[in-house]
Amino acid sequence: MSASSSSVPSRAGRPAPPVDADARSHHYGAFYSLADGPEADATVVVGNCQAESLRVMLDGPALATVRIPAVHELTVDDLPYLRYWLERAAVLVSQPVRADYHGMPLGTAQLASLLPAGGRLVRVPVLRVAGLYPTHAIVRPPSDLSLVPPVVEYHDLRVLAEAAARLDGRAVGPTGLAGRLDVAAVHAVADESLEQLRRREAANETVVLSDLFLRPLFDQMRTLNHPGNSVFAAAAGRVRAVLGLPEHVVDPGRPLLDRVHAPREAAVIEAFGLSDEATDHWVVDGAVVPVEQVREAHLDWYAAHPDAVAAGLVRHAGALATLGLA
Structure with missing residues (x-):
C-alpha cells in the first residue's frame, strides 16, 4: 500500500507519511504517520x-x-x-x-x-555482560565500522588470537587455540565485565541493572549483548519504579532478541554452578551452526580484514591476557 493512501487521521504538525512506504515503514507505522499512535x-x-x-x-x-x-x-x-x-x-x-x-x-x-x-x-544502560560468554567480544574494523564477520557478528577472542598468530607467521595447531578457558578466567572476566557495567551506570546516571548478573543464568543473556525476557521484565519494572508507577506484568508471547544463541562452555557452567549442558554450536535463526564452521569463516574474514585483528587486540587486551591468549 502506498503511504499516500493511508487513512490515518491527520494531527496538527504531524509529518506526512513517506511516499510509497515499504514494509519496514509500515512495521514502524505510528512513527511514520502510517498508523494511529x-x-x-x-x-x-x-x-x-x-x-x-x-x-x-x-x-x-x-x-x-x-x-x-x-x-x-x-x-x-x-x-x-x-x-x-x-x-x-x-x-x-x-x-x-x-x-x-x-x-x-x-x-x-x-x-x-x-x-x-x-x-x-x-x-537505562546498554547491557553487555561477558560472564556467560567470556571469550566473546565486539570488534569494529577501523577501515569500516559497519563491517562484521560472517555467520555470527560476535568475535571469539581465541579465534582472534589465532588469526593474529597466523598473520604473524606463527605456527598454530589444527584446532587453533581452543580449550584455553578455566573457572578462574571465567570469574575474572565476569567480575571485570560487571565492574564496567557498574561504571557505565554510575557515569550515565542510569537505572541500575548490574545486580541482576551477580549469578548469571543463560536465560538472562542469549549472547554477550542480547538479554532474555527476564532481564527486560526486570528493567521495565525498575523504569516504572523510577516513574512512580505500579508493577505492570507483560507477556509478549514470544522470546525477545531470540535470533542468535551462543555456545555454552563447560567452564562457565562449572564456574556458576549451572545445571545446563555444554554446547558446541551456535543457534542462528533456529539453525544449529557448529563452532568449527564459525571459526573457519571468521579466520577467512580476518585474513581479508587484518585491521579488525589489530583493533581487537588493542581493545580487548585485558581479556586476552586474562584468558592466557596475549
Whole structure:
C-alpha cells in the first residue's frame, strides 16, 4: 500500500507519511504517520536493539509507547518524525547516546531537550555482560565500522588470537587455540565485565541493572549483548519504579532478541554452578551452526580484514591476557 493512501487521521504538525512506504515503514507505522499512535503522553524508547524489547515490556495503559527504529538505523529523513513524537512525549527512556551521533542530533541530552515541559527522561544502560560468554567480544574494523564477520557478528577472542598468530607467521595447531578457558578466567572476566557495567551506570546516571548478573543464568543473556525476557521484565519494572508507577506484568508471547544463541562452555557452567549442558554450536535463526564452521569463516574474514585483528587486540587486551591468549 502506498503511504499516500493511508487513512490515518491527520494531527496538527504531524509529518506526512513517506511516499510509497515499504514494509519496514509500515512495521514502524505510528512513527511514520502510517498508523494511529498515542493521542497524548507517549513514551519513546531510544537505543540499540535492546530498546525495542524494553519498549515491549513497558507498553501498557500507563505507558503508551511508540515503536521506533533503533538509533543506529535512524536517518536524516527520520528526524521530523522523531521530533514530532518527542515534542508530545511524557517520557523518554534512553540508553546513553553521545551528542551528534552519526552526525545527527541524536544524543540523549539533545533528544531530551525536545520534551515538553514536565516531560521526564529515564536513562537505562546498554547491557553487555561477558560472564556467560567470556571469550566473546565486539570488534569494529577501523577501515569500516559497519563491517562484521560472517555467520555470527560476535568475535571469539581465541579465534582472534589465532588469526593474529597466523598473520604473524606463527605456527598454530589444527584446532587453533581452543580449550584455553578455566573457572578462574571465567570469574575474572565476569567480575571485570560487571565492574564496567557498574561504571557505565554510575557515569550515565542510569537505572541500575548490574545486580541482576551477580549469578548469571543463560536465560538472562542469549549472547554477550542480547538479554532474555527476564532481564527486560526486570528493567521495565525498575523504569516504572523510577516513574512512580505500579508493577505492570507483560507477556509478549514470544522470546525477545531470540535470533542468535551462543555456545555454552563447560567452564562457565562449572564456574556458576549451572545445571545446563555444554554446547558446541551456535543457534542462528533456529539453525544449529557448529563452532568449527564459525571459526573457519571468521579466520577467512580476518585474513581479508587484518585491521579488525589489530583493533581487537588493542581493545580487548585485558581479556586476552586474562584468558592466557596475549
